[in-house]
Amino acid sequence: MDNRGPRAGEPVVIAKGVTKTYGRTRALTGVDLEVRAGEVLGLVGHNGAGKSTLMRVLAGLEACDEGAVLVHGNEVSGAAGPRAENFRAVRMAYQETSLCPDLTVAENIWVSSRHCLPRLGWRRAASDAVRRRLDEMFPGHGVTPRDRVEDLSLAQRQMVEITRASLVDRLDLLILDEPTESLGPDAARSLYDYVRTLTAAGTAVLLISHRIREVLSVADRVAVLRDGAVTAERFAEGLGEQDVLELMGAHVAVPSDRERTAARAAGDGADRPVVAELRGATGPGLREVSLRVGAGEVVGLAGLAGQGQQEVLERLWRPVRRDTTVVGTRAYVPGDRQRSGVLPLWSVAENLIVTAMRGLARQGLRRPAEERAAVGDWVERLAIRGGADAGITELSGGNQQKVIVARAFASTAELVLLDDPFRGVDVHTKTDLYGLIRQEAAQGRSVVWYSSENAEMAHCDRVYVFRAGRVVAELVGEEISEERIIAVSFAESESDGEQSNE
Template sequence: MQVSSQALAGEALVEARGAARSFGAVQALRGVDLQLRRGECVGLVGHNGAGKSTLVNILCGALAPDRGDLHFAGRPADGAAWSLREARRWGLRCVFQELSLCDNLTLAENMRIAQPQSAEWAWRKRAGAQLMATLDRIFPGHGLRPDDVVGELPIGKRQIVEVARAFTPGAQPLELMILDEPTSSLDGQAAAQLLAYIRSFVAEGKTCVLITHKLREIFAVTDRLVVMRDGQVVQATPTAETDRERLVSAMGQAVVNDAPQAAAARTRTAGGHAQTVQDVVQVQASTQRGIALHAARGEVIGLAGLAGHGQTAMLLALQEASQHNGKDAMRVEGGTAFVAGDRQTDGVFALWSIARNMTVGWLAQLRARSPLIDLKQEQQQAQQWRERLGLVTPDMDLPIGSLSGGNQQKVLFARALGSAAPVILMDDPMRGVDVGTKRDVYALIREEARGGRTFVWYTTEFDELHHCDRVYVFSNGRVVGELAGDDISEERVVALSFEEAAA
């Protein structure tokens, strides 16, 4: 007789004993012991480079440990036979931080790749229907269709497709879901939908591992917390028995008062324009009912609203306008530097080294007195930013792919902030970045703003809006609200986000 997962709730599903893994001189894991039980959601936390992604890759069969044992449902799962395919056959699935969808294929075709159907003529319809059913269940109101091409979707939509594809039932069982930064590109509504689904998933006796640097989500959805630091598990405790301060301390980061502080001085109030302030960014209203966007020198401007409603398009338009000024509708004084949130598509050069990925934004400065790049100066500046942002790597000449996702994002921050551009455009840039680095970047932004730099910052993390002087809320491709000071609240942002488009 087959026993349901719910009836087995509380039993050990996965056990790792003494798992270790090295990459050259880098000791990524140092003898990790981990147990995952049925019917629980485990939060796996730690700073960038703590070993979380390496552990996940061993659990799901993408990497073999140098030493240690792995057991799945009481059966040994180590050795040459353990692989991604074998792990999936046993009921383990993983949503990695970097998306795995094929951009040139439709949603239905991507579903077919993940779960091959029989070769009947109607495979496309069947695969699309399977995926749509899961999307409807997890993300009601998603607005997607089976024939949508992945590459034409904003990154938030691509992320919900990635998640739904992994949760779509098929011929193979689903016992353990590992989610690595699954809400990093989702707006608040979609993130809340996913977190609610995770709770219903584990209530059925299934197991979930959630990796996220958003501590609010960790405390909202997990049953137990496992903290990693320097390749080891340093703490495992029920979520209800700890708090934010103790968690951050266990991660090896100082507990400080990192309450949001906006840039130096508020130069205008929402709805009013101070004539004494020099605007370096000006965007006219896109419709009669829309609101014009302005950014003064030294201001930090937030772009908010539901994902995919024009925030990224605005940043890209500003970047283009900085190169072709003179347009009446949009003006940007001086150059811009861009921090991409979708780093694999818009950020990193995969075949280049860490150092060259960082310094490519500084080329004009590195050859100011000569047609040739000053390689010594390039190396010195890259090393300075490595130390300033705490980049975890033994060698800056290693490929960018040797870094964790969060450390890759640090490289993109260094590329932009190390440039001479007076305007920094940031497209939801904190994807996969640990809480300590976030705090350091917030401080850098405030410091640079006090020095006269202007930031235009789209974020899906509401707490980050409190680091902004003013916030523009987007709906259906236009600015529908401007908030400042105490008016910046989650309730106001949500209300404006759903404002109807002008007739």
């Protein structure tokens, strides 16, 4: 611990003006970053700041559009991929793991580290190596090399993934992407102990985490990523959680309890009839979640991606458990329109009317005239280009999204569930759809809206911010702002210590 602090090592990996564009979204807008030998560099940023894209570029999995990535001072074209000799000493442990569930632990090690294993007897060599490294990194891990990955617990899989990344004959840079997300506190502690032995031997470690306290306690330097660029780089020494949150653009002031109750009395719609309610819902991905949706209310689910928001939508869509009450009918707008949204062979009209069809039908027979009128109405209202008869796949992404949202609102459903539907949609379409949501709410429909874009939450009456499957804040009316949401979705509460002890 004593030797922590600024150390001028030789740069291992350098990113210079790196940009990356996916379709219409600019994931990276010019990143300059330097990772030096023997240091732990913490990288923080909110949803969509470009963390994962930057990691993929640094690990050599993807080429950057402009700029350059230098490994040991040599410029390497990312297009060559991880097969390139240059990236062999750069290893990454993925958050969602990159293990094959049907293979054993030892076989997974062979897949990723086969150039360091003998051709004959690799199984034994891999088993020995992984057992030794696991013992070193995570004492008491309970994993044997013959176990299949699918039979391991989430925490054990994470351990194997980190071990897999670290097992190579020469390791210059180890990238850890949210390594402690599913680890218990003991395992996290022993991981960071091991990280320190690694850096003492001259390896660089890039740590990505949204647990800011953890980053500050481990890292030598902290880089803040915002809107696809590094906006700040600081030494971790003397830096506090609040400072980092401010660098990320969070508004930290916590309103007093009195303010909060005042706001609640004014605008949380306690007088409205309840359409849907969760009472202390607990289950996979959810812990003690209580929330309420009133008639004509737009309720937002915010926070970092994958903290339980989609599980809440799932509960509301299929209210089978006793802790969930939903009155009336529901409609669901999926986020992944390609996979679960459009019916690609159908026209716009058919795609739009498919849910409303039953409501319009009389005695089980469709009524084409009414359907046409309803379709025409929606096409006009949302200005869907191409008209009712165009094939859905001829439309642009934004217009397809309009059709899918219109489909939900064209039905008679009293509760509309939105699963991050506006990702990658252009600004004009978004504005149209925000307007639509407010109009429909004014007419008494309720909307539950999960979004990974915090700015969108401003259109909600009430916002629940999620973290590790819990509601950590309920924001009402004036309280809802991007800065507040960032602040509460990162701030670590006391209950965090026991959060992922499985």
